[in-house]
Amino acid sequence: MKLRLVLGDQLSPDISSLSDVDKGVDVIWMCEVRTEATYVKHHKKKIAFVFSAMRHFADDLRGQGHDVRYTTYDDPENAGSFLGEITRAIALTGADGVIVTAASEYRLTSRMETWDLGVPLEIRDDARFLCSTADFNAWASGRKQLRMEYFYREMRRKYGVLMQGDKPVGGQWNYDAENRKPPKQGLIVPATYTAVPDQITTDVMDLVAREFPDHFGDLAPFHFAVTRAQALDALDDFVAHRLPTFGDYQDAMVQGEPWMFHSHISFYINCGLLGALECITRAEHAYHTGDAPLNAVEGFIRQILGWREYIRGIYWLKMPDYKSANHLNATRALPSFYWDADTQMNCLRQCVTETKQNAYAHHIQRLMVLGNFALLAGIDPDAVNEWFLLVYADAYEWVELPNVTGMALFADGGVMSSKPYAASGAYINKMSDYCGSCRYKVTKKNGPxxxxxNYLYWDFLTRNRDTLEGNPRMGLIYKSGARMSDEKHAAIADDSARFFKALDAGDKV
Incomplete structure (x- = not known):
């Protein structure tokens, strides 16, 4: 008899650890363990989402005739760790072997590889991803630059997605240039999918409120999908109501509209309730039936088939050294307003507030507001990574770390991006309506x-001149800075020094 361990982000009957399960013999073991819930202080809503989805998945497996043993977080017998629980499970069941799919995070998989259980342990590859780590490593081998665009094209060819023979549908691989429209006056955003919590979910919410009272974030209202059927409904809702306009406004930010035209299915793909390929196929079908334009469908597919797979490949290619990367030697502590939203900068106040409420922010909020400020202010990558990992319900280290270290902070020195994603207030003003409600004036370059x-952007370039000036994509901006007067440079330095003094003192900035 084999013991089949299923982790909290492996909620798919197609997971490799269950591919040959013997219903009449094998035992499936699932457990809510303290080590995973608290290695960072995850958002309350994230813990509730994962625990509820796990409990619903266990019930689904039982309904299919499987023998499922499930340890809840507050079970007095809970050993508190996967190793402790598996050791206990072997003793209880008499299993002569353990089968598990490799964890998505290096931290846990490397720990699994050291387990001494007294019975054979088989760690299987996670076949849910569309590019195996071996295939990604082969693609990366010998390349001077690991650019996502070229990887994405290979994946399009491999899976025949949006292709006409060897050519991309529409004649272009990428329609990103059409996907950067700023929000217009009177833009109507369709409501996102919401599920009504059932008894299982409300029980989990009670547990989270009791066991994790000091964790970040709002627990209620809770309306995530927690079953496979609900996740499919969420996908259908996106395709029908938001995909047609997703392309145009995927980068737009509007105060009071945290969900915008995004799908919000990263929660469900990353934990296993939805498959990546089925989401891609659903969107491609919408294009072929005329229900969504090419720029929207291609942009959505690129995020899954291109970006998601690429990010995962980079993570496993570069770990464990990637976790300590700090190319720009950033050391500043994370400001308190990342937790309490107590800042006069309205863009940051909005993004942190919505993150606290929803355990979600869309990619431009994460990259160009929250990440951009961390980059310009020189915040320690370890602190930024921990924050991003714990506050978002779709965050696991494999997806969070490359996005933050590589994209937001340029801490990997250009492994992923050819230049830092640094921007002044002009970008935020163009892509949002945040600036109109801000105490600061986005059109003013200097002064209180x-x-x-605006001034932190130029201060960032000055501080990192020795590291960045030789970057061929930074040459023009450094030449522009060189044309500034001495008085302008002095004003930038003075404003930045004043701001950082207040920030480091804990004053409201």
Whole structure:
């Protein structure tokens, strides 16, 4: 008899650890363990989502005739760790072997490889991803630059997605240039999918409120999908109501509209309730039936078939050294407003507030507001990574770390991006309506009333000149800076020094 361990982000009957399960003999073991819930202080809503989805998945497996043993977080017998639980499970069941799919995070998989259980342990590859780590490593081998665009094209060819023979549908691989429209006046955003919590979910919410009272975030209202059927409904809802306009406004930010036209299915793909390929196929079908335009469908597919697979490949290619990367030697502590939203910068106040409420923010909020400020302010990558990992319900280290270290902070020195994603207040003003409600003036470049992003942008370039000036994509901007007067440079330095003094003192900035 084999013991089949299923982790909290492996909620798919197609997971490799269950591919040959013997219903009449094998035992499936699932457990809510303290080590995973608290290795960072995850958002309350994230813990509730994962625990509820796990409990629903266990019930689904039982309904299919499987012998499922499930340890809840508050079970007095809970050993508190996967190793402790598996050791206990072997003793209880008499299993002569353990089968598990490799964890998505290096931290846990490397720990699994050291387990001494007294019975054979088989760790299987996670076949849910569309590019295996071996295939990604082969693609990366010998390349001077690991650019996502070229990887994405290979994946399009491999899976025949949006292809006409060897050519991309529409004649272009990428329609990103059409996907950067700023929000217009009177833009109507369709409501996102919401599920009504059932008894299992409300029980989990009670547990989270009791066991994790000091964790970040709002627990209620809770309306995530927690079953496979609900996740499919969420996918259908996106395709029908938001995909047609997703392309145009995927980068737009609007105060009071945290969900915008995004799908919000990263929660469900990353934990296993949805498969990546089925989401891609569903969107491609919408294009072929005329229900969504090519720029929207291609942009959505690129995020899954291109970006998601690429990010995962980079993670496993570069770990464990990637976790300690700090190319720009950033050391500043994470400001308190990342937790309490107590800042006069309205863009940051909005993004942190919505993150606290929803355990979600879309990719431009994460990259160009929250990440951009961390980059410009020189915040320690370890602190930024921990924050991003714990506050978002779709965050696991394999997806969070490359996005933050590589994209947001340029801490990997250009492994992923050819230049830092640094921007002044002008970008935020173009892509959002945040600036109109801000105490600072986005059109002012210097002085106490100027948008801090404006002078911090140039201060960032000055601080990192020795590291960045030789970057061929940074040459023009450094030449522009060189044309500034001495008085302008002095004003930038003075404003930045004043801002950082207040920030480091804990004053409200």
């Amino acid at each position: 009333d100027a948008c801090p992003f």
